[in-house]
Amino acid sequence: MGVKLGILGLGTVGAGTVQLLQDATGRHPLLEELEIYRVGVRSLDKPRAVELPADIITTDLESIVNDPAVDIVVEVMGGLEPARSLILQALKNGKHVVTANKAAIARFGNEIFTTANEAGVYVMLEAAVGGGIPVIQPLKQSLSVNRIHTVTGIVNGTTNYILTRMQQEGSNFEDVLADAQKLGYAEADPTADVDGLDAGDKIAILASLAFGGRIHLQDVYCEGIRQVSKTDIxxxxxxxxxxxxxxxxxxxGQDTSKLSVRVHxxxxxxxxxxxxxxxxxNAILVEGEPIGQVMFFGPGAGAGATASAVSSDILNLTATLKTKTASETKPNPLLACRHQDYCQIAPISELVTRFYTRFLTKDQSGVIGKLGTCFGNYGVSLESVVQTGFQGDLAEIVVVTHDVKEGDFRQALTEIHNLEAIDxxxxLLRVL
Amino acid sequence: MGVKLGILGLGTVGAGTVQLLQDATGRHPLLEELEIYRVGVRSLDKPRAVELPADIITTDLESIVNDPAVDIVVEVMGGLEPARSLILQALKNGKHVVTANKAAIARFGNEIFTTANEAGVYVMLEAAVGGGIPVIQPLKQSLSVNRIHTVTGIVNGTTNYILTRMQQEGSNFEDVLADAQKLGYAEADPTADVDGLDAGDKIAILASLAFGGRIHLQDVYCEGIRQVSKTDIxxxxxxxxxxxxxxxxxxxGQDTSKLSVRVHxxxxxxxxxxxxxxxxxNAILVEGEPIGQVMFFGPGAGAGATASAVSSDILNLTATLKTKTASETKPNPLLACRHQDYCQIAPISELVTRFYTRFLTKDQSGVIGKLGTCFGNYGVSLESVVQTGFQGDLAEIVVVTHDVKEGDFRQALTEIHNLEAIDxxxxLLRVL
Structure with a gap:
């Protein structure tokens, strides 16, 4: 008996997934057991990239999540609502859910996973982070035998594209952004990408999996790339x-009960x-004991890559459904969400990191001495201080610190800001 | 009820695995359900890196694979025999097997997987390729929704270490090898590594998983790095x-029924x-449709990394055992070996690739013309021909070809070898 899919959304990712599933030759043979049973769309009249029988397409999305015949709901519509309500309803109806919706998971993960656990079903989200890169499943399974201490990712393709071009061409942020928008690599409203919010959603999800706790999204510090200048690059x-x-x-630090979760x-x-x-x-570097460092690299977005991730989750659930006997009720602990408590997250002021700072100062003797004294007052130890040249009448000084508590560093900066010699x-950038 | 492990071997990997499992705090909670029930060693008197109750250690390895209480046999002894026989016996006894033994799997995979399928149990081998890098499971699961067309790996740490140092220091192969042996990065008998045989075992395993067929190891073309010179680097x-x-x-090529599998x-x-x-x-790059390129990077060897991979397989099997009900008999198609037929492998003479070749020739006019004519006779088209200088009386010429069938290229070389002007x-190296 085939496994029946109810797909919500037929945009780029939805169409890519349908295309992959309709053309199963040469892929895992289990895909042939799948039936695209119902597909929910916003409008019936829109031209489609894929051919589907008219009678399986509907604008009544609720009818899909309530259809008793549907085994797996694939939510690829995006956005917060009605995605959230539809996912919750599907779970309550005992359906497994595959979603690519990082925004919904990062915000509503708590109620979504609690609902899934209560219903004894799974929420799969490989496509939510890192596009086609298999990173969610390794974090939940293979890597979870390690004590993970750090996850570091380049998880937003738009900003990485912009920074790469700024670096390679010596261009300004605004110019590259405008060009990226023309080329379709950045959205007309680039806020979610360039202000780090999309990356914030993704690191909240990765942190939750790596450290086995839930994350309050508002605790994630997000700083984007608007202020990165070609001079600093x-x-x-x-x-x-x-x-x-x-x-x-x-x-x-040494405190394993507290995390630092941030984007900058x-x-x-x-x-x-x-x-x-x-x-x-995109790439995600995972560090832990005893494994050391492992990195996952691949396309962070795009119809094909994301369809691969969505389909891999569908495949995984299909294997589970085909293996399960009628009497079975025990959930697989490697597929279910295993955490219910929230992680404690340290405020950014408690972060210990190195800093890079660029100052414009009046051309007076003794300025570097004054800077050093102010930093010293707050226990900020300096790795290098270089007067790089002049900008007009002003001297330009670049400082790199040793590891310092961010709060202490900020206090020193406030004092420095008040110095008469400082223009x-x-x-101000952090250094890894 | 705990899941009982019978571990065969307590060398580097075995001890690393025991250490990880004995110290489960901060790792996946499922590890706490495991019991190190019996451990087989060669000698009882050897000092151990781990503490174990004396009564679970035995030199009678057969008694472990025949013990009805053992659920999972973890083969980390290495070598071909008795590893092969013990694995087969464990499988016949209905036990799942975790192994790090690439040599045994590459040679005896056929009978091992056939036996496992007949017994309805699983053979897990994450540690056999790429040390701690999770690559086997992604290939079997997530990536298998793709039509994979290429797997390219740096899968031998010893040779990559040697080549890296040769490149960074401008040193000779022999000198770096000797130093690597002193430092413990290369074995006293380095044959398996430097002649590409270890990498051959590993690519046979990866090919089998990526392309869903078994591989005759003797069809894998292996060429090592002994002939790589600092001049060519x-x-x-x-x-x-x-x-x-x-x-x-x-x-x-376009022929999806045939593979090229090789190390050089x-x-x-x-x-x-x-x-x-x-x-x-180590790193493994997987390319397919629609995913594009994904790469997995990490430590290719070492006690900790390999223990992580072995333990992740144990975790996976434990989840399966804990989920399974007594009535369940259907194997999970994502854990079982799904192929029984052998892949057809093209001989190296049919490979289409670019070549880099260095010639020493007599210092005569017209030598480049003669080279070009010979190559032309066999349809070998050249990308660049550079006379790089002199070595004593002899002129040195470096040629890079366009894509050419290896057989044709070799024929041209034979003719060139007979030219009076060629010393x-x-x-002779292939170019990607």
Whole structure:
């Protein structure tokens, strides 16, 4: 007996998934057991990239999640509502759910996973992070025998594309963004991408899986790339760094009960495995004991890659459904969500990191001494201080610190800002 | 009720695995359901890196695979026999098997998987390829919804370490090998590594999983790195390449019923994702439709990394055992071996690839013309011909071809070898 899919949404990802499933030759033979049973769309009149019998397409999405014949609901419509309500309804009806919806999972994961656990069904979300890269399943399964201490990702293709071009061409953020919008690599409203919010959703999901706890999205610190300048990219290059928008989830120091979860542009040593990830590609580096470092690299978006991830979840559920006997009720602990408690997240002021800062100062003797004194007052130890040159009448000074508590560093900066010799502090970036 | 493990072997990997399992805090909670029930060793007197109750250790390995209480046999002893017989006996006794033994799987996979399928149990081998990198499970599961056309790996840490140092230091193979042996990165008898045999075992396993067929190991073409010279590494560098020992499994042209499976040193464009994998690290690049490229990177060996892979297989089986009801008999198609037929493998003479060749010739005018004519006679089209300088009285000429059938290229070389002006052909390498 075939496994019946109810697909919600027939946009890029939905159409890509249908295309993959309709053309099963040469793929895992289990895909042939699948039936695209119902497909929900917003409008019946829109031209489609895929051919489907007219009688399985409907605009009544609720009828799909309530249809007793549907085994798996595939939510690829995106957005918060009605996606959230439809997912919850499907779960309550005892259907497994596959979703690519990082925004809904990051915001409503708590009620979604609680509902799934109560109903004894699974929520699969490989496509929510890293496009086609298999990273969710390895985190839930293979890597979970490790004590993971850090997950670091380049998980937003748009910003990585923009930063890569800024670096390679020496261009400004605004110019590259405008071009990326023309080429379709950035949305007309680029906020979610360039302000780090999309990456924030994704690192919340990865942190939850890696550290076995739920994450309050509002605890995730998000800083985007609008303030990254070509000047800083050039200085970083000279100092042996590239600038990447990193999403980081990490044990907070020795305290294994607390996490630091954040997104910000970061100076990354050129030899770091993530430093060579360019363009729209994504990569996720997982570090733990005893495995050391493993990295997953691949296309972070696109119809084909995302369809691969969605289909892999469908395949996984199909294997489970085909294996299950009527009497079976025990959920597989590697597929179910295993955490119910929230992780404690340290505020960004408690972060311990290195900083890169660029100052414009009046051309007076003794400015570097004053900077050093202010930093010293707050226990900020400096790795390098370089007067890089002049911008008009103003001297430009680039400072890289050793590891310092962010709160202490910010206090020092406030004091420095008030120094008569300081004109402005155009850049402030964290260093990995 | 706990799941009982019978572990065969307590060397580096065995001890690493026991250590991980004995210290389950902070890892997947399912690990707490495991019991290290019996451990088989060669000698009882050897000092151990781990503490175990004396009464569970035995030198009678057969008693472990025949013990009705044992649920999972973990074969981490290595070698061909008695590993093969013990694995087969365990399977016949209805026990699942976890193994890190690439040599046994590559040689005896046929009978091992047939026996497992007949007994309705699973053989798990994440640790057999790529150390700690989760690549076997993604290939069997997530990626199998794709039509995979190429798997390319750096799967031998020893040779990658040697080539990396040769490149970074401009050193000779022999010198770096000797040093690697001193440092413990290469074995006293380095044959299996430097002649590409270990990589051959691993690509046979990867090919089998990626293309859903069994592989005759003798069909895998293996060429090692002994003949890679510092001269060629330097020329490759100038031409924009690095030299890596690649293990490649690929559909043979348009013919999807035939594979090319091979290991050889390869000139790799510097921008290729595998080009920046250095030192003892491994990486596996999988290409397919619709996913595009995904790459898995991590430590290719070491007690911790391999223990992570072995333990992830144990975790997977434990989840299956804990989920299974007494009445259940259907095997999970994503865990079982799904292929019984052998893949057809094209002989290396049918390979279509680019070549890099270095010639030493007498310093006569017209030599390049003669080379070009010979190549032309066999349909070999040239991308570049550069006279790079002199070695003593002899002129040195480096040729890079376009794609050519290896058989045709070899015929042209035989003819060139007979030219009066040709002194010798010191190097011949394939180009990706």
């Amino acid at each position: 050039a200085y970083a290059e000279k100092l042996g760094f590239v600038i990447k928008l990193l999403a980081i989830a990490k044990l907070h 542009p970061t100076l990354l040593p050129k030899a770091h495995p993530l430093a060579s990830i360019n363009g729209v590609y 402005s502090i155009p850049s | 330097a020329y490759a560098e100038k031409l924009g390449f690095v030299i890596k020992l690649l293990a490649i499994a690929k559909l043979h 040193p390869t000139l790799l464009p510097k921008a290729h994702p595998l080009a920046s994998i250095n030192g003892v690290y 010798s052909i010191p190097s």
